[in-house]
Amino acid sequence: MEFVKNLAEYQSERPCVVTLGKFDGVHRGHRKLLKEVRRIALENHWKAGVFTFTVSPQVQMGRREAKMLMTNEERENLLRDLGVDLLVECPFTEEIRSMEPDQFIREVLLKRLHASAVVAGTDFRFGKDRKGDADYLLEAGKSMGFHVSVMQKEMDGEREISSTYIREELEKGHMEKVQELMGGPYFITGPIIHGRHLGHSLGFPTINQRPAPEKMLPPRGVYFSRTYVGGKVYQGISSLGVKPTVNSGNEEGNETYLFDCSLDLYGQEAKVEFLSFRRPEEKFDSLDALKNQMSLDIESADQFFSSSRFSTSS
Template sequence: MEYIRIENDFPRITHSAVTLGKFDGIHRGHRKLVEKIIGQKEEGAQAVVLALGNASRTILTKEERCRLLEKLGVDILLECPLNDRIRHMKAENFIKEILVGDLQASYVAVGEDFRFGFERKGTPQMLKEYGRKYGFDVEILPKEMDGRRKISSTFIREELSRGNMEKFHALMGMDFSVEGEVEHGRGMGHKYLLPTTNLIPSGEKLMPPNGVYITVSYFKERTYQGITNIGYKPTVGGEKFLGVETYLFDCHEDLYGQYCRVDFKKFLRPEQKFTSLEALKKQLEKDAVKGQEYFRKEK
């Protein structure tokens, strides 16, 4: 898949099927839109995702989003920040100059509440009208629902901020995860507490509340169940950077330098400062027991 960040002009693409939106996280509603443009590849179109918007923290990192969209079959991801040109462009001009002119869209799929153009005056119905004028088809999809509420990035962000990993999975169709190379910590876990692996999450990734979670960690050829602390380790003097520290059940290997993905299953408790290392260790052992019980029930 080709990834292009729009700085000024859009690329010229021949015969595209386009879906537009924020695509902050690729949730269940987004996947329905992506399925629609993938279906147009049989007609010779390139499947293009046009992600509009700015966010300092995102549900998925750029790498995660690219990897997922590529797996789904997308050909091109266009990331378009809302710069002055796009923010002040009239909806009619956006359709004529970008969708028709640059992307040569033959098909466009959007959600029923999609808005675009200056003052958000562009609507799905406007796309349909101009599609008839310029010769491209438009499909408007109803929002995916969770009970009575529409699935959206805002909804997912709310649940993530509560540490509700189960609801996150239900809305996204995948677990919340953090990935990276295992780094050396200060060795406190191996010396005094429980041996752990340490990751530093991407600064662009929106994180759940600091605390202890039940997790599954994936390495190249191995998978380990465990518990993970997100936070700054206040009991042992604190850290400058937010860390993701995982105690892996039944693991006695040195995993330093290996690439790892940690999937979060359930929130156990907030991060807290204990009066001593011994008190912290006792609590971590209790957390580990809860984690092991969770996985036994899952079998």
């Protein structure tokens, strides 16, 4: 996949079909757009492209908290896995922000990306003061010679699937609903770091991660989880929070106990999926009480993973 950060110095060598947006979470609505992009690209032997921003315009303008469902790196990796050939990650500069819709089409879509087709949702907005919309794009396509596909929103019952909807469910710890809306489990990625090695002393050796500061996290607590590391997949339980029984600070981290794993994994990159919320974070009176609760959590996890839906091979 081509990954472009400096749009001013880029010009596509062959035609492209492109979709545009924030793509935070790469949820089912985004995947509907991407499926159409891939279909058109394969039929015409064009590149399948995505145009997005390094930082959401809503965040940059102070209209929303700077917490994302995915880090830019996570978004990049997932788009690559979904078959995107070209990813343009553009800073939301004053130059971009002040472009009239017609100028954006000519300078960005046609000149830089060589767009022969554009795929957009019904609520798509672009250009200065968001004056460009799907209808504007359709008319521009007719006059400038590129194809436009406008896709209806993906629905969950009577509600549109959106990043906002997913954030609401994530804040409640409804991980199964989040997975349904996203099209895959909610996850964090990052290197395995050294902790206090308390898990080893309790008989439950764990891996530790520090989530990216811009990453939106579900409520603090214990989750049934699935971890990808070193080319293998492990079932387990994750404790997300500040470890109040043994810590006095408020630095948030993720600690995961991997079932059937005794390997030294420090320094490796791990992806941890939060499959289901088990219980809230709790401060115990003693380490023995914490150890007893961990044993109960593991028993519950064994029952949870007995479902074929969450088997290691799924």
